[in-house]
Amino acid sequence: MKSKIIKVNSSDNVAVALVNLKAGEVISFEGQEITVLSDIKSKHKIALQKFESGDRITMYGVLVGSANGIIEKGDVLTTENVKHQSEKVFGKTETIGWTAPNVEKWKDRTFLGYHREDGQVGTENVWLFFPLVFCENRNIEILKEVFEKELLKQKVNPHQMLLRSLVNNTPEEALVENNSYNVFDNIDVKFITHPGGCGGIRQDSESLAKLLAGYVNNPNVAGATVLSLGCQNLQISVFKEALNSINPNLNKPVLIFEQQQMGTVDDMLSAIVKESFEAIKKANNAERKPAPLSKLRVGLECGGSDGFSGISANPTLGAVSDLLAALHGTAILSEFPELCGVEQELVNRCVDDDKGQKFLKLMKAYEKSVVDAGSGFDMNPSPGNIKDGLITDAMKSAGAAKKGGTSPVQDVLDYGEYITKPGLNLLCTPGNDVESTTAMVGSGANVVLFTTGLGTPTGNPIAPIIKVSSNTELMERMPDIIDIETGAVIRGEKTIEEMAEEMLNFIIDVASGKIQTKAKLLNQNDFIPWRRGVSL
Structure with missing residues (x-):
């Protein structure tokens, strides 16, 4: 019969319930009989031994807590009877050897990605709009509405259709939806807003500059439109320095517009729309081509x-x-x-x-x-x-x-x-x-x-x-x-x-x-x- 609990590491003194356990039932595990003392929901932990107050609790082979009082064998671990505890660390004590898995079957596999001039390979092809300071968030939102309406012709949101049917007292199926299509086949247009770039401490703006520069340098980005007010902490020069620090040979189109140098909002937005559209049109020419799996960079x-x-x-x-x-x-x-x-x-x-x-x-x-x-x-x-x-x-x-x-x-x-x-x-x-x-x-x-x-x-x-x-x-x-x-x-x-x-x-x-x-x-x-x- 399949075990109802599992021990992750051989040295662990607690186990994980794989199913709901009832108080009073007896479990056979690793040659011993364990009486469940209280109802234990699946995913929670059961004591494999009796713990006295202060005893170490181990899971995954490491210290994960200590007993906050007596915990009987077969009882459930809770926030009341267990407190956080971890090992102290003093520095590197050994070098752990590693046996790499056999990847013979994968070595010639490829994915279809967007090859950038610096050798990176993207899994997406995105034109990115973002502000250097929160003061430009509204203009980013206006641009988002403009570009999404014209470049990304999407079906009406089903919840909007539902509301429309309620307002008009008309069955949903009687309403006509818009056809969904994109003007460009090979590029997405995305928009970022944020609450930073000014106020706070200068280090906040410098940190934000590095982050935004990293997004421009990311191989999934074909190019970017950047909006600046002009007087904020995160100056254009700070952003450019961050970008140069990450990639001094960056060869992507990065269009930067500073509102305080451009006159009216309408003048600025008109210039942004015209120049960005031309750049997006060129970026749409990129095509997916085979790339080795070594070009994958996976966040966990x-x-x-x-x-x-x-x-x-x-x-x-x-x-x-x-x-x-x-x-x-x-x-x-x-x-x-x-x-x-x-x-x-x-x-x-x-x-x-x-x-x-x-x-x-x-x-x-x-x-x-x-x-x-x-x-x-x-x-x-x-x-x-x-x-x-x-x-x-x-x-x-x-x-x-x-x-x-x-x-x-x-x-x-x-x-x-x-x-x-x-x-x-x-x-x-x-x-x-x-x-x-x-x-x-x-x-x-x-x-x-x-x-x-x-x-x-x-x-x-x-x-x-x-x-x-x-x-x-x-x-x-x-x-x-x-x-x-x-x-x-x-x-x-x-x-x-x-x-x-x-x-x-x-x-x-x-x-x-x-x-x-x-x-x-x-x-x-x-x-x-x-x-x-x-x-x-």
């Missing part, structure tokens, strides 16, 4: 996690990350608050001491800023996380870190720094889904894998976001936001390795434009810059 994200995320979806991403590393592609592991408790392993995986020290320095500075603000990494699990079994930050982190696989850490990047090395990269970002995803794309990710156990609609304006559910039930309940699911791993029907190969094939199809992600179909274009120290 998790959001709305549940108790299965760390044993199905996240380890699958880890296996994909290892395949990419072996193929000389790139994977990005971010969300630093969700690496709390696994720092030692990551430091030991760094290719040299300098990388390890940079990682620890960034982690410590981030944690200090959070503590100074009256919070802490231990407050990271969300109510949804806790409800579905992730009750401490270290427990959440140990599962989240599985997205990074086992390959060596080739580089460590601060927020706003751009990828330069293939293999696994660590990027300092918050755990917040959109802030982290925004940052990874700004650092060069041309596709993002996003795992979720509870469901989240997050998307991005320039990079495809592939939603991966940790369980089949979520896919069935929210099929409009989930692209691929890993429930077969929980049921024992597929191995992590088999699921990873299926996922890599899916990534290739998305990167080639053969499959549109659910986030793109929903027109989900989330963009949130990070203000350092304010967000977990």
Whole structure:
């Protein structure tokens, strides 16, 4: 009979319930009988031994908490009887060896991408509009309305059709919808707004400049239209310096308009429309061509996690990350608050001491800023996380870190720094889904894998976001936001390795434009810059 619980690592002293357990039932597990002492929902943790107050609780082979009082064998772990605890880290203590997976079957595979002059390859072809300062958000919104109405002729929103039928007291089927078509076949036009660029501290604007420069440099972007007011902190010169720092040989069209130098709003908008249209028309001439898988740069994200995320979806991403590393592609592991408790392993995986020290320095500075603000990494699990079994930050982190696989850490990047090395990269970002995803794309990710156990609609304006559910039930309940699911791993029907190969094939199809992600179909274009120290 299939086991009702699973132990992730042989050294763990807790297990995960795979199904709902009833108080009083007896479970056979690893040669022993365990009496369930209280009702335990699936995804939550059951004690495999008796814990005294202060005893260490281990999961994924690492410390994830300590007993906050006596916990009897067979009882459920909760936020009341467990408190956050993680190992202290002092620096690199060893070098962890790595056996790369066999990628013989993948070495000649390609995807159809957009080749840029600097050697990067995009999975999308996007013309991007954005402001340097929030004062220009309204003009961006006007341009968005103008360009979307004329370039992206879409069907009327079904909810708008419903309201129209109610207003006119007419059945929906009697109303005529607009035909859907795009004026250009080979380019998307996207728009970003944000609340930054002025006010706050100068460092905020400099950080935003790096992020926006990263978006322009991202291979998914063919060119950009940039709006400036003129008097803001994020001056055009600051933006250009950031762009030059990332890529001094950038050869993309970047059209910059400064309102205080152009007279009336109408004059400025007319000039923007004319010049941008001509540039977009030229960018539409780009064509997809075969590119090796080494040109894939995959961001690794998790959001709305549940108790299965760390044993199905996240380890699958880890296996994909290892395949990419072996193929000389790139994977990005971010969300630093969700690496709390696994720092030692990551430091030991760094290719040299300098990388390890940079990682620890960034982690410590981030944690200090959070503590100074009256919070802490231990407050990271969300109510949804806790409800579905992730009750401490270290427990959440140990599962989240599985997205990074086992390959060596080739580089460590601060927020706003751009990828330069293939293999696994660590990027300092918050755990917040959109802030982290925004940052990874700004650092060069041309596709993002996003795992979720509870469901989240997050998307991005320039990079495809592939939603991966940790369980089949979520896919069935929210099929409009989930692209691929890993429930077969929980049921024992597929191995992590088999699921990873299926996922890599899916990534290739998305990167080639053969499959549109659910986030793109929903027109989900989330963009949130990070203000350092304010967000977990």
